[in-house]
Amino acid sequence: MSPILTIERLSARVQSRDQEILSKVSLSLERGEVMGLVGESGAGKSTIGKALLGILPRDVVITGGAIRYDGRDLLALPARERRQLLGAEITLIPQDPQTALNPGRRIEAQLTDGLRMKRGLSGTQAHDKALALLEEVHIREPERVLAAYPHELSGGMRQRVLIAAAFALEPRLVIADEPTTALDVTVQKQILRLIRSMQEAHGTAVVFVTHDLGVVAQICDSVTLLYGGTVIEAGPTANMLVHPGHPYTRALIDACPRYDRPDAGLHPVPDGVISAMRRDLSQRYGRPV
Amino acid sequence: MIVSVINRLVVAAITLVGVGAIVFVLLRVVPGDPIAMMISPGASPADIAALRARYGLDADLATQFWMWLKALLSGDFGMSISLRRGVLSLLAERLPATLELAFAALALAVALGLFLAVLGTLARRTVCEPLIDALNGLALAVPDFVWALALVLAFGVFVPVLPLSGRINPSIDEGFVTHFYLIESLLRLKLTAFADVASHMAMPVIALGLPLAAVIVRLLKEALKEAMVQDYVLLARLKGMSELRLILQEALRNAIGPTLALTGVQFTFLIGGTVIVERIFSYPGIGNMAVDAVINRDLPLIQGLVLMFGLIFILVNLAVDALAAFFNPRLRHG
Ligand SMILES: Nc1ncnc2c1ncn2[C@@H]1O[C@H](COP(=O)(O)OP(=O)(O)O)[C@@H](O)[C@H]1O
Ligand SMILES: [Mg+2]
Secondary structure (H helix, E strand, C coil), rough: CCEEEEEEEEEEEEEEEEEEEEEEEEEEECCCCCCEECCCCCCCHHHHHHHHCCCCCCCEEEEEEEEEECEEEEEHHHHHHHHHHHHHEEEEEECCCHHCCCCCCCHHHHHHHHHHHHHCCCCCHHHHHHHHHHHHCCCHHHHHHHHHHHHCCCCHHHHHHHHHHHHHCCCCCCEECCCCCCCHHHHHEEEEEEEEHHHHHHHHHHEEEEECCHHHHHHHEEEEEEECCCCEEEHHHHHHHCCCCHHHHHHCCCHHHCCHHHHHCCCCCHHHHHHHHHHHHHHHHCCCC | CCCHHHHHHHHHHHHHHHHHHHHHHHHHHCCCCCCHHHHCCCCCCCHHHHHHHHHHCCHHHHHHHHHHHHEEECCCCEEECCCCCEEEHHHHHHHHHHHHHHHHHHHHHHHHHHHHHHHHHCCCCCCCHHHHHHHHHEEEEEHHHHHHHHHHHHHHHHCCCCCCCCCCCCCCCCCCCCCHHHHHHHCEEEEEEHHHHHHHHHHHHHHHHHHHHHHHHHHHHHHHHHHHHHHHHHHHHCCCCCCHHHHHHHHHHHHHHHHHHHHHHHHHHHHHHHHHHHHHCCCHHHHHHHHHHHHHHCHHHHHHHHHHHHHHHHHHHHEEEEEHHHHHHHCCCC
């Protein structure tokens, strides 16, 4: 079967600063696959996610390449068709559950927006579907949560609600942009497991944005590693974590805390590795990286 | 809930008594004698003394205050010295006129303010936005009495389509049973009278409403702009909501808090503004009466008016808090 998503040589720049922030980024995602989009802060992970969802800030423009979803070029699609795909077939699990729910609307209203607007469900139908969704993301007392306002729920509960909302319309591709960074450590693991189990149950492909290789090892089938808006290395997770092909990848793996070997100590990425890589990338893409 | 209501009532009562006491003392300390304003030049000292005694002005300050408070509690606001009628019945007669004026101005300001703030948000980053901002800046800089004079020039002199003064054409006699002419004529479907009252109100209402509308536009538009870049709006936009729906359903209720609070404060200023605007249009409300009361040193009437303004102020604040809780669920407690 053909991949659900391929990105081909995607480039983007910030107009006001006249700076390229993505350079010829390519990646490909099979149906039902979870891909980790990994890189340190500023590597361009969110920019790729936003480009997929068509929500780039005005200042950021795509200067080349293509985003093919299910054979269609998202960037060339008429606005009407795009709007139909986005928010239904392609959805987002946001980073911060604190700010991603409207503080002034009840959970039920926010969870059922898509069902009512895009699927034309009636109020009662949407209510029943919302109940089922909340049960699926293991929320106890779903009736109470539906009637609640966001401030009455914990951060973990809110993220569960947002995951339920992201899966409400049976999407085929979910972008999860650092969905656990804003959460307590104890809750992070549960949310990771939940995303993985939802993804498996629905056969959904997931682009999982993270800066944490430990998270990648837990839930990703494949990895694309970014640095400075460029792809450093990509491949199946097991392969890449065991046999890294690039010195930067190896250094990153070494820099991960090893909970199984607390005596091993931490090894920050050596400056030499980074400066060598930057020199190499600057030459290849013709811009400072 | 009950506790907080009782709390507020106690605070309101203390506020009113405090306002009453301050005004009472102030009026008697500042120079100006109400009796001197009403007697004829040839009156004998005995006549003056008799008048002073009649209005209770011969006792000492504490006794006067105590008498006034006691009378107030039994519903007696005293007699107006200059108009020689009960203060309460004067207020009951004039207040409806001012209330209709003030609330019509508020309605105009809120409707216009909301409309332009939403329009300005819809039109952000287009040529329309600086246009709205510029007009708004102009409206912000012009006070109500200047609007009043400009309106008089425009619609009273150059294109004389609106009546310049008064509340209703004296030839219209509908036998009103209340003093709420606008509301009563509408409810009783006396459309000629309604149109006449409305046309008398048009200029003062616009003069009072425009500055408040400008404040609402300025504040709300800024808050909406901030709300429109929140994550929840982004997520809602992703769900396919139209821009207008994003503004009205997602952003407005979260953006409205500060505007609401300030509108409450500004509305009490607006009621203060009726004093001069009613004067300009000879509109028979409490504002116009207040000017006469002060000129005539009519102590009981001034006291009654100030208490009235104080009560309105308290009620407006209660209403603002209730509305804020309606829009912001985090302000509601069980
Ligand atoms: N709206 C914007 N204006 C200016 N620079 C931006 C904007 N969005 C992103 N960038 C720049 O693009 C780069 C990549 O950002 P981002 O995709 O958010 O990185 P990541 O999500 O990997 O941390 C950063 O250097 C950032 O400063
Ligand atoms: Mg990011």
